[in-house]
Amino acid sequence: MANPSASDDYFRFFGLNQQFKIDLPALDQAYLAIQKEVHPDRHARGSDVDQRLAMQMATLANTAFQTLKNPIQRGLYLCKLHGVDANLETNTAMPAAFLMKQMEWRESLDEQAEDLPALESLMTEVERSKEDALTEIAQAIDGAKNYERAAELLRGLLFIDKFAIELDDTIAALI
Numbered sequence: 001m002a003n004p005s006a007s008d009d010y011f012r013f014f015g016l017n018q019q020f021k022i023d024l025p026a027l028d029q030a031y032l033a034i035q036k037e038v039h040p041d042r043h044a045r046g047s048d049v050d051q052r053l054a055m056q057m058a059t060l061a062n063t064a065f066q067t068l069k070n071p072i073q074r075g076l077y078l079c080k081l082h083g084v085d086a087n088l089e090t091n092t093a094m095p096a097a098f099l100m101k102q103m104e105w106r107e108s109l110d111e112q113a114e115d116l117p118a119l120e121s122l123m124t125e126v127e128r129s130k131e132d133a134l135t136e137i138a139q140a141i142d143g144a145k146n147y148e149r150a151a152e153l154l155r156g157l158l159f160i161d162k163f164a165i166e167l168d169d170t171i172a173a174l175i
Contacts, residue, residue, distance in 0.1 A: 010064035010077065020075055020141040020150075022068065031065040072161065075137050075154045084147040086154055098156055101129070105163055109170060116174050123171065126164050133157045 011018040014030035035058060036042075043054040067073045076086055094102075105126065112118040133153055140150040 009081065010068055013060070013064050014068065016068070018078065018081065020071075020078060020138045022074070024069070027065070027068055031061060034061045071134055071137075072154060072157055075141065075150055075157075078141055079147045079151045079154070082145075082147045084151050086151040088155060088158065091155065094156060094159070098159075102159060102163065105167075109163075109167060113170060114174065116171065119167065119171050119174070123164070123167055126160060126167060130157065130160050130164060133160060 009018065011022075014027055014034070016022055016027060016030070038054045038057040038061065040051065040054055040058065043051050046054070067077050076088075079086055105122065108118070108122050112122070133156060137150050137153045137157065140146045140153060
């Protein structure tokens with residue numbers, strides 16, 4: 001059965017290196033292998049303890065997989081593992097240039113809500129900004145081991161991601 005002692009580190013649980021840039025196919029493979037091993041149906045005839053442990057391991061595998069698959073959640077998790085809390089609920093301070101860009105995007109969305117080509121162009125810009133943020137986060141975590149900086153970048157990425165979803169919804173409504 002999967003190693004419950006590795007449950008304090010999702011990366012170790014899946015046999016992956018503790019880093020931001022991970023091999024997603026390897027994560028998928030490790031997840032499927034663990035799920036196959038701990039699936040409750042495989043332990044239906046086992047003792048109550050075996051069944052409970054299998055259920056706990058399946059739940060842990062699901063939680064760990066969802067955390068590591070999502071780059072924002074993975075980054076926040078890595079920060080947490082290294083003693084840095086992003087304080088998402090209380091720390092909303094962002095650099096002025098970042099806030100200005102957010103305001104520009106919001107104004108563009110409001111002013112061009114019916115202009116599909118303009119919205120698609122805005123989406124390209126937002127996606128590029130998201131990719132740039134992901135690159136910076138990878139450098140902060142994997143390169144510099146600067147988890148405070150990574151947490152700051154992740155807070156910004158959450159804003160970008162939220163805006164991208166709103167923009168995507170607006171585009172979808174026009175199509």
